[in-house]
Amino acid sequence: MQIKLIKGHGSGNDFLIIDEISNGYAFTEKERADLAKLLCNRQSELGADGILFVMQSENADGRMRVFNADGSEASMCGNGLRLVARYVCEQLGRSKAVIETMKANLKVSKQMELEKDIHTYQVEISPVLFELKALPLNLNKPTLYNERIEELSEDLRFTALAVPNPHLIAIVETEQLQGDLQNQLSEKVNGPNELFPDGVNVSFVKHLQPGNIYVRTYERGVGFTNACGTAMSASTLVTCLHGLNTFEEVVNVFNNGGRVQCVVHQNEGKYTIDLIGNATYLYNATVNVDLEQGAFTVSSKMELMEQSSYEKFQSEAQRYLKTEIKG
Numbered sequence: 343m344q345i346k347l348i349k350g351h352g353s354g355n356d357f358l359i360i361d362e363i364s365n366g367y368a369f370t371e372k373e374r375a376d377l378a379k380l381l382c383n384r385q386s387e388l389g390a391d392g393i394l395f396v397m398q399s400e401n402a403d404g405r406m407r408v409f410n411a412d413g414s415e416a417s418m419c420g421n422g423l424r425l426v427a428r429y430v431c432e433q434l435g436r437s438k439a440v441i442e443t444m445k446a447n448l449k450v451s452k453q454m455e456l457e458k459d460i461h462t463y464q465v466e467i468s469p470v471l472f473e474l475k476a477l478p479l480n481l482n483k484p485t486l487y488n489e490r491i492e493e494l495s496e497d498l499r500f501t502a503l504a505v506p507n508p509h510l511i512a513i514v515e516t517e518q519l520q521g522d523l524q525n526q527l528s529e530k531v532n533g534p535n536e537l538f539p540d541g542v543n544v545s546f547v548k549h550l551q552p553g554n555i556y557v558r559t560y561e562r563g564v565g566f567t568n569a570c571g572t573a574m575s576a577s578t579l580v581t582c583l584h585g586l587n588t589f590e591e592v593v594n595v596f597n598n599g600g601r602v603q604c605v606v607h608q609n610e611g612k613y614t615i616d617l618i619g620n621a622t623y624l625y626n627a628t629v630n631v632d633l634e635q636g637a638f639t640v641s642s643k644m645e646l647m648e649q650s651s652y653e654k655f656q657s658e659a660q661r662y663l664k665t666e667i668k669g
């Protein structure tokens with residue numbers, strides 16, 4: 343089968359965008375999972391953290407389904423939603439839209455560029471759930487807020503929440519960012535385990551200065567990525583709950599792929615988070631896929647000239663990080 347796609351990234355978290363609406367694709371569930379495993383393979387001519395399928399919606403401007411590189415489907419993807427927001431807004435010729443996701447219809451909008459020539463979008467991250475059954479996390483307590491999980495670590499304290507994909511977040515110091523600690527415990531909770539039967543995205547968060555944090559995430563179904571939008575959003579909320587940042591104010595979230603901004607809103611005990619960041623296209627491509635054989639070829643690939651602007655932006659973020667996180 344021949345498939346047209348766009349390769350893009352949000353803060354270096356890269357995806358293949360496949361528009362099922364305009365191209366008239368009608369993949370089966372198995373085909374979507376198999377396409378993710380095949381086309382996201384970093385040993386192949388493409389490679390990505392996941393695939394974003396853009397589909398028709400009955401009650402929104404479009405629908406996003408996100409499949410991780412291992413073929414698993416996630417309920418939400420913050421960096422990916424910015425790419426889908428750009429795609430749908432440009433298709434409709436509008437600067438705002440509503441995108442249906444697995445658990446909610448979310449508002450998206452084009453924003454003033456973070457830096458020159460960087461397409462910038464804002465997406466809503468919601469719902470935010472703290473009940474452990476929403477992840478799920480099997481512990482005999484209703485929530486986990488800044489507490490130890492002795493099976494994982496003697497001294498780290500974790501907060502668990504779903505936005506609505508599952509996140510386990512620890513606020514750490516620089517020395518805990520060094521070494522293999524995050525990798526070890528992430529592999530444990532994303533393999534066969536009692537605690538997280540569906541796995542979980544694991545983030546280490548370093549508070550840099552008021553209004554500035556650093557987030558590094560091991561993503562369920564992928565591994566370490568440059569950035570995870572839902573994780574950065576959830577981490578910002580956790581730092582607000584800890585009193586390190588302020589609700590309703592912009593927080594700069596630095597990551598290995600650059601920087602995004604998050605604003606946490608709260609009313610009547612409910613939270614929503616605005617995630618603002620780049621939606622950068624890298625190339626258009628057409629691939630010929632043989633899923634039976636588990637093989638594909640790239641029949642055309644056209645580079646889009648946006649990445650150089652983003653790399654300038656990313657290097658500025660990296661320079662700041664180097665001054666804050668030594669070693």
Ligand SMILES: N[C@H](CCC[C@H](N)C(=O)O)C(=O)O
Pocket residue numbers: 355391392408410415416417418419420421422507508543561562563564569570571572573
């Ligand atoms: N790995 C995540 C899905 C992708 C989320 C991430 N890429 C983001 O930007 O939010 C999960 O399985 O829940």
